[in-house]
Amino acid sequence: MSDTPSATAELKLPKDLAAEKGLVNVQIDGIWHQFPKGTRMIEACRQAQVIVPHYCYHPKLSSPGNCRMCLVQMGMPPRPAPGQEPQRDENGYEIIGWMPRPVIACANTIGENMGIRTTGELVEKCREGVMEFLLINHPLDCPICDQAGECRLQEQSVQHGRGVSRFVDMKVKKPKNVEIGPRIRLDDERCIMCSRCIRFMDEVASDPVLGFTQRGTHTTLTVHPGRLLDSNYSLNTADICPVGALTSNDFRFQMRVWFLKETPGIDVNCGTGTNITIWTRGNKIHRITPRLNDEVNSAWMPDSHRLNFHYIDGEARLTEPLERGTGILPVSSVPSFSTTTWPAAIASAAAKIKATPAAQTAIIASGRMTNEELFLTRALAAEIGTGQLALVPRFAEADALLIAADRNPNTTGAKLVLGTEDPFAHLDSIREGVRNGSIKSLIVLGDDLITDAGFTTEDLGKLDFLLQTSVLANPTAEQAHIVLPSAAFAEKRGSMVNLAGRLQRLNRAVEPQGQAHDDWEILRDLLLAISGDTNQVHQIEDVFKVLAENVPAFNGLTLSKIGHQGTQIADTGYQIPLLANERARKAAGLING
Amino acid sequence: MAVVKLQRPKLNFGEKIYFGALIKGFFLTMTHAVKSLRGKSVGADELASSGLGVTMQFPEQRWDEHLPEYYRGAPTLVTDEQGRERCVSCQLCEFICPPKAIKIVPSEIPSDDPWVKVEKRPLEFEIDMIRCIYCGMCEEVCPEQAIYLRKDYLITGLKRADMVHDKKKLYEIGGTRAGLVNKWNELK
Numbered sequence A: 001m002s003d004t005p006s007a008t009a010e011l012k013l014p015k016d017l018a019a020e021k022g023l024v025n026v027q028i029d030g031i032w033h034q035f036p037k038g039t040r041m042i043e044a045c046r047q048a049q050v051i052v053p054h055y056c057y058h059p060k061l062s063s064p065g066n067c068r069m070c071l072v073q074m075g076m077p078p079r080p081a082p083g084q085e086p087q088r089d090e091n092g093y094e095i096i097g098w099m100p101r102p103v104i105a106c107a108n109t110i111g112e113n114m115g116i117r118t119t120g121e122l123v124e125k126c127r128e129g130v131m132e133f134l135l136i137n138h139p140l141d142c143p144i145c146d147q148a149g150e151c152r153l154q155e156q157s158v159q160h161g162r163g164v165s166r167f168v169d170m171k172v173k174k175p176k177n178v179e180i181g182p183r184i185r186l187d188d189e190r191c192i193m194c195s196r197c198i199r200f201m202d203e204v205a206s207d208p209v210l211g212f213t214q215r216g217t218h219t220t221l222t223v224h225p226g227r228l229l230d231s232n233y234s235l236n237t238a239d240i241c242p243v244g245a246l247t248s249n250d251f252r253f254q255m256r257v258w259f260l261k262e263t264p265g266i267d268v269n270c271g272t273g274t275n276i277t278i279w280t281r282g283n284k285i286h287r288i289t290p291r292l293n294d295e296v297n298s299a300w301m302p303d304s305h306r307l308n309f310h311y312i313d314g315e316a317r318l319t320e321p322l323e324r325g326t327g328i329l330p331v332s333s334v335p336s337f338s339t340t341t342w343p344a345a346i347a348s349a350a351a352k353i354k355a356t357p358a359a360q361t362a363i364i365a366s367g368r369m370t371n372e373e374l375f376l377t378r379a380l381a382a383e384i385g386t387g388q389l390a391l392v393p394r395f396a397e398a399d400a401l402l403i404a405a406d407r408n409p410n411t412t413g414a415k416l417v418l419g420t421e422d423p424f425a426h427l428d429s430i431r432e433g434v435r436n437g438s439i440k441s442l443i444v445l446g447d448d449l450i451t452d453a454g455f456t457t458e459d460l461g462k463l464d465f466l467l468q469t470s471v472l473a474n475p476t477a478e479q480a481h482i483v484l485p486s487a488a489f490a491e492k493r494g495s496m497v498n499l500a501g502r503l504q505r506l507n508r509a510v511e512p513q514g515q516a517h518d519d520w521e522i523l524r525d526l527l528l529a530i531s532g533d534t535n536q537v538h539q540i541e542d543v544f545k546v547l548a549e550n551v552p553a554f555n556g557l558t559l560s561k562i563g564h565q566g567t568q569i570a571d572t573g574y575q576i577p578l579l580a581n582e583r584a585r586k587a588a589g590l591i592n593g
Numbered sequence B: 001m002a003v004v005k006l007q008r009p010k011l012n013f014g015e016k017i018y019f020g021a022l023i024k025g026f027f028l029t030m031t032h033a034v035k036s037l038r039g040k041s042v043g044a045d046e047l048a049s050s051g052l053g054v055t056m057q058f059p060e061q062r063w064d065e066h067l068p069e070y071y072r073g074a075p076t077l078v079t080d081e082q083g084r085e086r087c088v089s090c091q092l093c094e095f096i097c098p099p100k101a102i103k104i105v106p107s108e109i110p111s112d113d114p115w116v117k118v119e120k121r122p123l124e125f126e127i128d129m130i131r132c133i134y135c136g137m138c139e140e141v142c143p144e145q146a147i148y149l150r151k152d153y154l155i156t157g158l159k160r161a162d163m164v165h166d167k168k169k170l171y172e173i174g175g176t177r178a179g180l181v182n183k184w185n186e187l188k
Ligand code: SF4
Pocket: A138, A139, A140, A141, A142, A143, A145, A146, A147, A148, A149, A151, A152, A153, A154, A190, A243, A244, A245
């Protein structure tokens, strides 16, 4: 080669071309790809759209390589003898020498000119062998197992399993139906010892309560003596368990997963805005699981947020517009309500609001409202002509992972949409105004003033008019003159901005219960009833369009442009602690991310 | 398509006035009428005739003994020889049922139940017999051999609600089936 310098300068070898970009060449199932150095073989295959079956590997956890399901055949170019040029094919790749034994794809990293075969007799035989071992003692539980339908063991045994067991001895018995925590049930016979749950509790939840005891076929997953799997992140173990060994008490035996429809949404229990999937059948939500978003919640979510959806079709749900009946006793703490129709309720509310001077009217909105709703609230305040608009702050203790101290999911959005740094500022003056009688008419959107905002029943009793929109019956609604039932987070569309400044979308997974209306529609109807204009806004997209034109941070966006993973629109400097942990572990090379 | 020209048959005079054929037909009918009055119709025995021709006088007379082995009547739930509800409410039949006739509400078996190890059983199990098309898919798909199409074909009711078989009714019709699934027995 040294005698044709010009030719080498023009025809660079693939390895040099890749090296210029910091990449290496890898052949996967006969096709050459380029990946960054240090990528795991299994990740490289995934990026090349080749599925390597696996159990123990999880990109967000360390790789112990203990299930052996991911075995593939690997090859490297043979080391040339001294003075000998490596052999190359016509494209300049070195000829691969295939190893006779398989390697695991999850714990090995790729190298220059490596070859990976994910098919072929050797690999197939390995998979079949691993499956046979895993199924030796596995119970015939699929008909009663919650995992059925999303069970990796079922899937792989369809692809790589034998129809019949060759094993004639008695199966090893292990504990079944064990309560290892308040929200999790363990079935040890179904466990395939992948240790994902153990690693999650140790590495992510920092509460290492799970571990294996015994050896060989008798290996048993168990919780530390005297401890329970009671971390607020315990349900994530049921998500990552590839089989039905860990199941959620809440979802257990409620519905088979193949009936469920998945809707992407976001969690509204705190300012983190965890990405979620809402699983529904018909108009009923059966479970909520975290949805992968590397900029927000990684793959996890807290139990307390995950399980907070049963109220949507619970006892306290408001399903019809209510108007306070006439002739109530002034001392009675619970006035009588009668149901009414939407047009009547809106007309009556508008009349009352118009009858009160703007200076005596105030609006208390909620940090749980979407950007669209807040924008309409701003328009409503402008239409009425009142500057008395405040949000209710809801702060509680943060945990060191995902739960933020700010329990309002859209405080950042409220700041942007309302154009103020402190959307809570007017709350005290409104409360004072209500107490001293200078505010006579109050519109409360979503929040419960008595529980969350320091109002008392007597305060609210002084008002001439109190309008409340709410999902659930609550003490404030009991004092209201008109109560309008609104939609819960899984019943409406819209957008919110999380504490880190990421704009994300809510989606409608179920229809609102009963007569309940979408909040933005309630606000629009109220606005029109007060102004007397004709309706120009028919869809939430229309609201977002106007919002995007009027609020600089939203310029150029539409609801569909936000995407399922959200769009960063502001830099607040807020760090989600769990992500910081994860990035540190990734930088240290402990996980793939 | 090719056009095929058909030749009309050439009829002679006797055939053209068709009187002979009428008389022939009359005698044939009369022969059968007499046979049927004497209870000697062809196939009367096989078809369980009521004595007049081959007609069975339903509902006084029933076809029941004549149902073939493979007859598919009403789908039902069965218990095993130990009286255990076979169904574990896996909801596969609900999934497969083409007209969506089956509705199941699963539940956990309480810890004081002798069959607690089975863990799961239906709380409610309903088959809407107005919807059911007697296809037998539910029987075929059931992993626990819990649902069988029995020979009951007389499903009647005065209102729609009568036509929905609930769990109790399904076990009533279904009865017991022995053998087949042994995995829940003590020695599995
Ligand atoms: S873990 Fe999977 S294979 Fe095992 S019983 Fe459950 S669904 Fe079946």
